[in-house]
Amino acid sequence: MPHLTRNTLWSLEEYAERRPTFRQEVMAHKRRRAVHLGPNVTLLFEDEITVRYQIQEMLRIERTFEAAGIQDELDVYNPLIPDGSNLKATMLIEYPDPEERAAQLQVLRGIERAVWLQAEGCPPSFAIADEDLDRENNTKTSSVHFLRFELSEAAITALKNGAPLGMGIDHPAYTVALEEIAPETQFALVSDLH
Template structure:
C-alpha cells in the first residue's frame, strides 16, 4: 500500500473546507474495518485513508503548519500503513468507567503479545506489535499491531469458505470474534499476492 506523501496532505485551511465530508466518509469506512473482540477490545484496521485522516486531524488539533513538523507527522503515521502482505490495526481497550479502566490496565500488561489471526483450521498468525506500549505496572489503552501473511495465508484469507477469527489469549482476557464478511472483504483488498 502506497505511503502518504506531503502532496497528499492538505494545509489546515484547505482541510477545513472538506473536513465534514471527509470525516463522514472515514466514519463510514471505519465501520467496515472495525472488529470488537470480546467486551472491551476493538481492532480498527488501518489503510491509507484512515491514516491520512489521522494526519489531517492531528495537524488541525495541534495547529501544525511548519513543513518539517508536517513531514514528521507523515513519517510517524506512515508506520501504520500496512505493507502489501500485511494487515495493520489500532487495538483499543475501551472501558468508559475510569475506575474500572484503572483496575483493568494493570491486569492487561502484555495483551498485545497475545493477539492472533486464525484462518480456517490451518493458519494461525501471531500479531507483531509495537514495543513500549505496556509498562511493568500497566498497559496502554492503545496498541498498534500487524499481521504479516504468507501468499498461502493471503489466499486462505480471501477464500470466504474458511472462517477468519481474531483471538486474544491473554491470561486475564480471552476472547474471539469471527471477522464479519463485509469487514473481511474490505481487509482482503489490502492484501496483495506477491
C-alpha cells in the same frame, strides 16, 4: 501500499473545506474496519484513508503548515498503513469506569502480544505490538496499542479465495475467539492484501 507524502495531503485550507464530508466518509469507513473482541477490546484496522484522516486532523488541531512539522506527522503515522503482506490495527482497551480501567490494565499486561488473526485452514498470526515504543511497564499495559499481523502467502491466498477470517485473544485474563468476522469487514481487510 503507497505511503502518504506532503504532496498527497491537503493544505489546511483545502482540508477545512473538505473536512465535513470527508469526516462522514471516514467514520463509515472505520465502522467497516472495526472488530470488537469481547466487551472491552476493539481493533481498528488502519489503511491509507484512516491514516490520512489522522494526519489531517493532527495538522488541523496543531495548525501545522511547516514542512518539518508535516513530515514529523507523516513519519509517525505512515507506518500504520499496511504494505500488502500484513494488516495493521490500533487496539483499544476500553473500560468506561476509570478505577476499573486502571485495575484491568494491570491484570492485562501482555494482552497486546496475545491477539491473533487466522485464515481458516492456516496457522494463526500473532500480533507484533508497539514497534515504535513500549506501551507497557512492570505494573500495567496501555489502553492503546499498535499491532501488525504478518500473514503467510498461504493465508493471503486463502483469504483472497474466500476463507473466513477469525480473530481472538489468548490472554489468561481475557480470552475471546471469533471464528469469522462480518463479511463487509473481511472484504475491507482482504482488499489491503496483495
